[in-house]
Amino acid sequence: MKLAVVWFRNALRIHDNPVLSWAYESENADFILPIYIFEEEIQQKSTQNMGEQRLRFQFDCVENLHQNLKNKLDLDLHVFSGDCLEVLESIREQLQPFEVILLKEYSTNPRDRKQSELIGKKLINTNPTWSIKSFPSTQTILDIEAIVGSPGYKPPKSMKDMVRLFKIEFGDYENIIFETNDPNPSSNERKQDVSVNSKYQVSLDKIRSSLSTAGYFRGGENEAITRLEKKVISQNDYVNSFNKPKSISTNIQGNPMEPTTTGLSPYISTGCLSIRRLWNSCSEIQQSGEHTVPPVSIQGQIMFREMFYLLSRSVDNWDQDSGNPQCKEIEWGELNHALLDSWDSGQTGFPLIDAMMRQLNATGWMHHLGRHAVSCFLTRGQLWQNWTHGRDIFERKLIDSDWALNNGNWLWLAGVAPFSMPYYRIYNPCPDSKSSLNVETKDAEFIRYWVPELAEFPSKYIFEPHLAPLHIQESAGCLIGTDYPNPIIDRKESRKKNLQSFKHSLEKLR
Ligand SMILES: Cc1cc2nc3c(=O)[nH]c(=O)nc-3n(C[C@H](O)[C@H](O)[C@H](O)COP(=O)(O)OP(=O)(O)OC[C@H]3O[C@@H](n4cnc5c(N)ncnc54)[C@H](O)[C@@H]3O)c2cc1C
Incomplete structure (x- = not known):
């Protein structure tokens, strides 16, 4: 019996989620165990790494994922809080009867990468019934690992470099519609989930009661799709005339909370919204008439995002002031x-x-x-x-x-x-x-x-x-x-x- 453990990290969605689709559709998985791990103690308003709004938003996303998995695919999301390796160790015994494949999203973040390496070393290599599979292009359009590893790759410096890269990869990139893959419950026999218990498991209701009340942006895939429809899909003129440097920074007149830009970034960064879905919506609309182009168009913004993903994977010490070839070491003042x-x-x-x-x-x-x-x-x-x-x-x-x-x-x-x-x-x-x-x-x-x-x-x-x-x-x-x-x-x-x-x-x- 084969079990796919779907580890949701930065793609908190059902639509266009290659990890979930693989588990749902592959013959190499008979059962599914969807999991999410909060890596900090979260029964409080904020944590060391997450301020109140960020934590509350992240929780909204996980809660909505839980609901959607249940309602649409009849799967139970198991939510834990703690060190990832310890959490996985805590359920390992209960998964003895299965051949386990741990599915995870590709990430450029060194912390995620280090964690995966550790899990590989301590859990996968020591358990012959476990294996691990990583999925590229879950968070990005480009396959970041493949591009940075390709012969002749040079870190991009500008939108010109990105346009060149997109043309090589996709040809008529502004009009391209990328294939997306949503699990289709009707076309398949529903896969069953398995249940596990762990001291690290947390109750969503309990956490909800400890968090801040909702802010302006509510997290989750449903909100992401609603915002995509409201700000992009139903707004041909807005998309075709989108000009980022001209957008007003002080929000919409009459609503000091609502962005003049799409306001989709929280949904993209948590993976509640697939970046391909946003790109495709823009491509479809742009075919309806004249439109702005990168760097100022919405697609241009997405390409900046791709550029930073490439750089973050290929530049040493991307997050450091020193030892970072893309950072001039200026003599800043003492921390005041x-x-x-x-x-x-x-x-x-x-x-x-x-x-x-x-x-x-x-x-x-x-x-x-x-x-x-x-x-x-x-x-x-x-x-x-x-x-x-x-x-x-x-x-x-x-x-x-x-x-x-x-x-x-x-x-x-x-x-x-x-x-x-x-x-x-x-x-x-x-x-x-x-x-x-x-x-x-x-x-x-x-x-x-x-x-x-x-x-x-x-x-x-x-x-x-x-x-x-x-x-x-x-x-x-x-x-x-x-x-x-x-x-x-x-x-x-x-x-x-x-x-x-x-x-x-x-x-x-x-
Ligand atoms: C100092 C600083 C820190 C920033 N930190 C973050 C961050 O942690 N997370 C984050 O998502 N954005 C960050 N940005 C980029 C940018 O400000 C936000 O992505 C954007 O304001 C989000 O609003 P929007 O969704 O309405 O953008 P839109 O203009 O509608 O753009 C659509 C999408 O394109 C992407 N995008 C837009 N601008 C940029 C950019 N400059 N770089 C990379 N991607 C972009 C985002 O995913 C965004 O949602 C930062 C910018 C600055 C100047």
Whole structure:
């Protein structure tokens, strides 16, 4: 009797899931055991590695996966919390009667890879009835391992390189419709699941009661499909005219929570939405008329994502400041806890930065240009802090937290990578209507919502409120320095000083 253990990690979905489809359809599996492992103690609001919103969102995804597996395929998802190897060891005895094949998604993340290696060594190699099978292209369109291992592969530096690669791989790549594979319960005899017990098993109901209440984005495959339909499939004009650098960073007018971009990143990074499904939807719509193209189109965004997956697998120490061939080792300032804490908690005295960081804290999400603003501010712009400090905070809090993408984008914004914007292009954290951060400045609704202390401030002063005369502060009911912080830094001075420091650091590296 053959048993397929389907280990869900970063593909929390039923649709277009090659791992699940293989288990469901292959003659090499008679039974299925779907599992998910939370790698931390999670009966609390947040953990060391996951902030409240990220943990709650992840849980939503697992809960929805559990429901969908039950309702659509009549399979029970077994959920555990603990060290992966220990969890698998704890069910090994009960799986004695089976020939077990452990199915897992391919991952570029070194932590996942190390874990798989350990499991291979300690569990698979020591149990003749166990084997392991890894599936490429579960999280990406490209087969990352195959591309980085191919002769002549060079790490891509730009969208031009990516377009070249996509043309070689797929030809007319913008119009391609990729094959997707959904398990079809009606065409197959339903495969039965098996049941196991373990001290690491957790009750979903119990966990739910310990978590934060829902934020703006609810996790799960159902939500992912609903958002895909609402923002993409039903919006031909939106898709065909999508132009990322022109999108407004302060969200939809009238709804300071709803992104002007697709808002699909949390669903893509947890694998609730297949990246191929999104690509295909865009290809179909683009065939209806004129459309934007990479790098600004939605497909262009997906290609940036693929680029970072390639880099994260092929560049040594991708997440490090040193020993990373794609990172110039700039002499950043000593870690300054007070500055970092003000940034983290949205208390810098720069309303745009604070509004963005408070949105991150409350919802786990921020627009791409908002991320530009706050990461530039923390590093080469104003606070002169090492990018890895901001990276760590993002990793913990973002509901779309993704190791390959988060590191890649921080390298980009800190100005240290070959694909970075020039280090001297610094965003003004107090933008006007012409800023390339695309901030809505007329009503400044986003700032009023996220920084309610400034709700009554006139728009003229709201991005730099300490410059408002005292009588205006009084009539707005907010005294700067008392009700809202003074700026933690002189932005013009720090900009000047940091530009010099960056230049000196670069000269030393030559
Ligand atoms: C400092 C910094 C850190 C970031 N960390 C993350 C992260 O941990 N996880 C994450 O998913 N994105 C990250 N991004 C990239 C980007 O900001 C988000 O993917 C995007 O804002 C998500 O919103 P959306 O789904 O509406 O994007 P859309 O514009 O609608 O794009 C569609 C999809 O394309 C992908 N994408 C878009 N922009 C990028 C990009 N610059 N790089 C790679 N993929 C992209 C995402 O999967 C996104 O969902 C980061 C950006 C910066 C500047």
